[in-house]
Amino acid sequence: MLLQLYKAERMKLRRSPVWLVFIVVPAVPAFLGTMNYLNNIEILTSEWYSLWTQHTLFTSYFFLPILLGLYCSYLMRLEKNNHNLTKLLTLPISRKELFLAKLLSAGKIILLTELWIGVLFLISGKLAGITGEPPTKELFIWCLFGALGGMVMAAIQLIISLLCDSFALPVGISFVGGLTGLLSMAKAGYGHIYPYSLLAYGMVANNNRQQLTADGYPQFIVVCVWYIVVFTVIGAMIMERKEV
Numbered sequence: 459m460l461l462q463l464y465k466a467e468r469m470k471l472r473r474s475p476v477w478l479v480f481i482v483v484p485a486v487p488a489f490l491g492t493m494n495y496l497n498n499i500e501i502l503t504s505e506w507y508s509l510w511t512q513h514t515l516f517t518s519y520f521f522l523p524i525l526l527g528l529y530c531s532y533l534m535r536l537e538k539n540n541h542n543l544t545k546l547l548t549l550p551i552s553r554k555e556l557f558l559a560k561l562l563s564a565g566k567i568i569l570l571t572e573l574w575i576g577v578l579f580l581i582s583g584k585l586a587g588i589t590g591e592p593p594t595k596e597l598f599i600w601c602l603f604g605a606l607g608g609m610v611m612a613a614i615q616l617i618i619s620l621l622c623d624s625f626a627l628p629v630g631i632s633f634v635g636g637l638t639g640l641l642s643m644a645k646a647g648y649g650h651i652y653p654y655s656l657l658a659y660g661m662v663a664n665n666n667r668q669q670l671t672a673d674g675y676p677q678f679i680v681v682c683v684w685y686i687v688v689f690t691v692i693g694a695m696i697m698e699r700k701e702v
Contacts, residue, residue, distance in 0.1 A: 468563065474532070476528070476529055476532050476567075477567075479525065479528065480525060480529070480567055480570070480571050480574075481574065483521055483525055484517065484521065484571060484574055484575050484578060485578060486516075486521065487513060487516035487517040487520070487521045488513055488517075488575070488578040488579065488581075488582050489582075490512075490516050491509070491512035491513035491514075491515065491516050491517070491582070492509065492512070492513070492582040492585070492586055494512045494515075495508060495509045495512045495586060496586055505583075505588045505590050506583055506588055506590060506592050506593055507593070509579065509582065509583055509586065509588065510579060510593075510597075510600070510662075511663070513575070513578075513579055513582070514658065514661050514662075514663035515663060517575060517661075517663075518604065518636075518639075518657055518658035518661050518663040519636045519637065519639060519640040519658055519663070520633070520636060522571070522608065522636070522657060523611065523632045523633055523635055523636030523639070523654070523657070524629060524632060524633050524636070525571070526564070526568065526608060526611050526612055526615055526632055526657075527615050527628050527629035527630070527631065527632025527633065528629050528632075529564055529567060529612075530560075530564055530612055530615035530616045530618075530619050530628065530632075531615070531619045531622075531625050531626075531628045531629055532625075533560050533563065533564065533616065533619070534560075534616065534619035534620050535619070535625055552694075553694040553695075553697040553698050554690060554691065554694035556694075556697065557616065557690055557693040557694050557697060558690055560616055561609065561612060561613055561616060561686070561690060561693075564609065564612040564616065565605065565608075565609045565612065568605045568608040568609060568612060569601075569602075569605040571605075572601035572602070572604050572605045572608070572661075573601055575601065575604075576597050576598070576600075576601045579597065580592055580594075580597075600660070600661045600662055601661070602660075603660030603661065603675075603678060604657055604658075604660040604661035605660075606656075606660055606678075606679065606682045607655075607656030607657040607658070607659060607660035607661070607678075607682055608656075608657040608660075609682065609686055610653050610656050610657075610682050610685040610686060610689070611632070611635065611653060611654060611656070611657055613685065613686055613689035613690060613693065614635075614653055614654075614689055615628055615631075615632050616689075616693055617689060617692060617693050617696065618631055618632075620693065620696055620697070621696065635653075635654035636654060638652075638654055639652060639654035639655040639657070639658055640655075640658070642654070642655045650674070650677070650678065650681065651681060653685055656678075656681070656682060656685070659678070660678065660682075
């Protein structure tokens with residue numbers, strides 16, 4: 459049943475304009491990050507690593523949270539239009555699987571976006587004149603773990619979008635969440651456990667030689683999976699209480 463629900467989500471979004479947003483918008487922080495790197499190249503001396511810090515500073519705290527908020531709000535808006543959610547909840551399907559199907563749909567686009575961010579990073583490095591070998595293995599891990607952390611944020615945003623009738627409010631909450639994630643990483647030191655920091659923490663944003671290391675991979679995965687399970691259960695419980 460989960461696979462069928464996931465396929466249904468794919469069909470709904472196949473011709474959605476949201477995909478275009480996820481292709482175009484990441485180019486903006488890539489450009490800003492590259493310009494910031496070139497303007498401060500005398501102090502940013504670690505080449506590819508320094509460029510990644512500048513890219514992720516803009517991407518993980520500002521642009522990706524907005525994109526995730528937009529996408530999750532759109533996913534739930536599809537069901538709220540014409541009372542589609544009410545009709546779905548009358549069917550003999552698991553609420554947990556329904557919520558999880560939407561989360562997997564969000565996870566797919568998060569992963570694709572992360573990989574696209576990686577491609578933009580490599581292109582930007584070449585355009586910026588970096589001649590050293592790019593850290594492709596590390597880049598793949600950063601993008602993969604960023605996607606996993608992003609799924610935690612998506613799970614929260616799906617719940618918020620389920621509870622809110624407004625389309626814009628969940629997007630605003632996601633943006634504020636990204637800002638609090640920045641504060642958590644920079645000031646409080648809770649980036650490894652705060653839900654809205656996990657995307658940036660997985661991408662080792664803005665400090666990639668001091669945050670997530672190989673020794674911390676298992677802990678990061680456990681924290682993310684735990685949050686995903688908890689928020690999926692909460693989302694399913696909220697769906698159970700929706701009037702049909």
